[in-house]
Amino acid sequence: MKVALVGATGMVGEVMLKVLAERNFPISELMLVASERSVGKKLSYRGQEYTVIGLAEAVAAKPDIAIFSAGGDTSLEWAPKFAEAGTTVVDNSSAWRMDPDKKLVVPEINADVLTANDKIIANPNCSTIQLVMALAPLHKKYKMRRVIVSTYQSVSGTGLKAVKQLENEIVGVPGEMAYPYPIGRNALPHCDVFLENGYTKEEMKLAREPQKILDDRTFSVTATAVRIPTSGGHSESVNVEFHNDFDLNEVRQILNDTPGVTVQDNPDTNTYPMPIYAHDKDEVFVGRIRRDETNRNTLNMWVVADNLRKGAATNAVQIAEYLVEKGLV
Incomplete structure (x- = not known):
């Protein structure tokens, strides 16, 4: 599974990496993504060093799943671009939560509303x-x-x-x-x-x-x-x-x-x-x-x-796990 983590250098991004590792999320290729000012930074995941890349480069790589935790403005601009490239986006910002066309999901409660057509999925407020x-x-x-x-x-x-x-x-x-x-x-x-x-x-x-x-x-x-x-x-x-x-x-x-x-x-x-x-x-x-x-x-x-965990990172990863488990990505 090709996974992009958008906002990897932030507080939630740091916890997201920890949760992905703890839960053994199936990752074949990991892209750590952030704003231009953070491009080139080095981050570690499971003992391996990764170089932070920009959003345009990540979209071009067409990941299977992109987990966003980079703020509402970034999500509004870039989540549709990832979705258009065929990526399923799980967004941790408030940008899409009340959009009538987007699902707002807590997996233990309503993951069953998700389908393969849901390309932008909203993570609720913490x-x-x-x-x-x-x-x-x-x-x-x-x-x-x-x-x-x-x-x-x-x-x-x-x-x-x-x-x-x-x-x-x-x-x-x-x-x-x-x-x-x-x-x-x-x-x-x-x-x-x-x-x-x-x-x-x-x-x-x-x-x-x-x-x-x-x-x-x-x-x-x-x-x-x-x-x-x-x-x-x-x-x-x-x-x-x-x-x-x-x-x-x-x-x-x-x-x-x-x-x-x-x-x-x-x-x-x-x-x-x-x-x-x-x-x-x-x-x-x-x-x-x-x-x-x-x-x-x-x-x-x-x-x-x-x-930062169930209120953000863990819930987002659980959504991604459900998508993988049900063959929706």
Whole structure:
């Protein structure tokens, strides 16, 4: 399988290489691709050194699969060019997610919507992925009416510049700012840009993407997204109102039986998900599972995942694995 990794020099690209190796993805030829300023750089994969190439050269090589993690503008310009060359693109940016002609996929939930004709496939937002991994099995059983989610998002979701800002602030060294305010010892209710409706773009991703993934517009999602001074891992406080009542033990069992989900929920032993322990793992961790005593048929839970792995790289590689397994590429 000829594979191109577009955005190979970025934070997600680095994790993508790690995940491809860990999962033994079938690669006969690997192309590491980046913007012109990174062309010529050397990167290592499985002990072998590769030279980073440009986008035009990668398109001309006609890879079977191109996994993009290079930002929306790059995806909008170059994903169609790869697709026209016969390459199947798995795109990690927001560029194609809400395009009605493009599939938005979390493999454990809706990989079966994919066909050989899908040449550009969208990877959902990191916060959306972990949210729907927890919601999907419960929605199937109890039917969601409304979801209220508040996120506590790592600086790694912004990128390397934000990670450096936090590291500099911790040691008291001045440096370049990724955010309009300090992030150390702070919380910024500002993920991505503000929109005319007063929400941020991140919050609207959380509102819209779950409906598309679950192919159901009968429930609503409202979100508040907050950046906190953790270096890796996103956390979410999730309040879900269902049409039907539920049993808490059954909820835990349903989640435990869901591939890719791990329940960590024992108040007696202070067992609950935390981003520090989700680091470098592919599972979505769910805990603090309890009934909302102020509203009928309503559940509270706490959902945590590594935003660079299941929230980005791992999910994209899983999509590629499905394409290979089903002979769609």
